[in-house]
Amino acid sequence: MLSRESRKYLYDIAEAADYIAQFTAGRTYEEYRNDPMLRSAVERQFEIIGEALNQLLRREPGLKDKISDASLIIAFRNRLIHGYASVSDEVVWGVVEGYLPVLSGEVRSLLRE
Numbered sequence: 262m263l264s265r266e267s268r269k270y271l272y273d274i275a276e277a278a279d280y281i282a283q284f285t286a287g288r289t290y291e292e293y294r295n296d297p298m299l300r301s302a303v304e305r306q307f308e309i310i311g312e313a314l315n316q317l318l319r320r321e322p323g324l325k326d327k328i329s330d331a332s333l334i335i336a337f338r339n340r341l342i343h344g345y346a347s348v349s350d351e352v353v354w355g356v357v358e359g360y361l362p363v364l365s366g367e368v369r370s371l372l373r374e
Contacts, residue, residue, distance in 0.1 A: 267317055280306045284306075300353070303353060303357065310338065314331060327371060
């Protein structure tokens, strides 16, 4: 059974993933690339996901095996924050389309346990 704090981190990840999905629904990569407010909003939610996951895994290291690419997600957060000048819009959009649905599903599964 996960602690209340750990469940809160999972909830934060799920909520941030939902926001990204809402922000990008019906949008194309071109729209994303040309909208600085949208890019900022998506990047901020990814920062929240990465930090919440980092804190969660400090408390519950065993969950690392239940969240695909957990280390890469945290590294992505670090890149967004510390390497902001070299963030690729294509990479961020690729994560939105290819990896976010998987993460969202895994986190929701953990919340149901």
